[in-house]
Amino acid sequence: MSATIFDSRPLAARMMAELQQEAAEFRKQHRRSARLAQIIIGRDPAAEVYSRQLVRSCRRIGLSCVTLAYPFEVEEEEIRSEVATLSEAPTTDGIVLLLPLPDHIRQRVVTEILRPEKDVDGLGPRNAGNLLLGFPSFIPSTADVVLTVLREAGIRVAGQHAVIVGRSNIGGKPIALTLMREDATVTICHSQTRDLAEITRSADILVVSTGKPGLITAEMVKPGAVVLDAGITTVDGKVVGDVDSESVARVASFLTPVPGGLGPLTHLMLIRHTLLGPQ
Ligand SMILES: Nc1nc(=O)c2c([nH]1)NC[C@@H]1CN(c3ccc(C(=O)N[C@@H](CCC(=O)O)C(=O)O)cc3)C=[N+]21
Known part of the structure; x- marks a missing residue:
């Protein structure tokens, strides 16, 4: 298996055009x-x-x-x-x-x-609470990007086992909640999780958001899985993700790279929230 490597540029261009119209409106x-x-x-x-x-x-x-x-x-x-x-x-x-x-x-x-109506990255307790309860809210941009990319790529979420590695308030936690809202079966892992590889290997959809470069290697990924890398770490001025993309690309069916994957969409999503309000 050799993964489709997601290229965010076409989607970024479409979002840019949509947002220009919304800004004019x-x-x-x-x-x-x-x-x-x-x-x-x-x-x-x-x-x-x-x-x-x-x-x-x-x-x-x-x-x-x-x-x-x-x-x-x-x-x-x-x-x-x-x-x-x-x-x-x-x-x-x-x-x-x-x-x-x-x-x-x-x-x-x-x-x-x-x-709350200006909290476009969903950082405050009102928006976070609304997300938890399933009410309309601003959700952190990265979580919204994860959903949007899965939709864009035509990847089914309902009923799938989604494993999230990372539990931060703007990463893993809201990503887990939004995927659960889309009817995934969600497992959340973090730095204290025992037998991490065993759990990640059972993922149909693996989303990683830890800031630990190279954490996810091929042995931790089920053949054919969808892997989304939401890790952003700067090493010597360069942005790197959490996935060892060279090895994982040989096992996964779909992989978002860093740079060029979820990252370039995140700030556009924040601007979208500013123009369109909570969803
Ligand atoms: N409230 C809040 N929300 C955030 O979403 C947030 C934040 N605070 N604090 C900082 C981090 C970091 N972050 C990045 C997102 C995308 C790229 C990005 O687009 N990176 C490019 C590479 C850019 C380059 O190579 O210079 C890419 O992945 O292709 C970088 C950094 C959002 N963050």
Whole structure:
């Protein structure tokens, strides 16, 4: 078996065109451009890559993008008050807090005051709760991208065994919930899981989101499985995923590569949330 390697470019181009239309529609209706505010604290390389993608695509699509960059030492209260101000600002439509946050800044404290209807990456308790309960909500962009790519590739989810490796609040956890909503049978694995390979080998759909380059090797994948790599780690300035793609491509039937797979769609999905609202 040799996997189909997913190429996100055609889908990215279609999303870009759709979003340009939506942004124009927004301007017509509101007599101003939609506005996305991003808050980035410190100098995490992956967050910086993502931040630049947002700036560039907002410009191409026709949104205004405000970047608020803070040094690592910034106090929690300053971020909290910035989020409160943006939440009240009538011309700010979406707010995203780029992770990771420094340890002294509590995600709960800063997302609690983020208005749910502007929390376009689903970071706050209201959206996360709504996702858990199956109510309309903003879901973290990566989870939305996973669903969209499975749909795009015509991969059936209902009844399939989906194994998720990783349990972060913007990765594994929401991916597991969205796949469960699509009627998959879901198993969640993480750093403390015993016999990881045995579990991943039983996956029809394997989604990996750990930030551990090379974690998933061919022996851990069932022949013919669908493998989605949502890992993003920067090594020597290059972005790498969690899957040893060379070996896994020989076993899987479908594989999303890093770079060029899920990654380039993530920020477009965030812009989509800003323009279209919760789903
Ligand atoms: N609230 C929040 N939501 C996020 O989704 C979020 C975040 N915070 N903090 C930072 C991480 C990192 N992240 C990336 C997504 C895609 C690429 C990406 O598109 N990478 C390209 C490669 C780019 C290159 O090679 O320079 C690719 O995979 O092909 C990178 C980084 C989203 N994150």
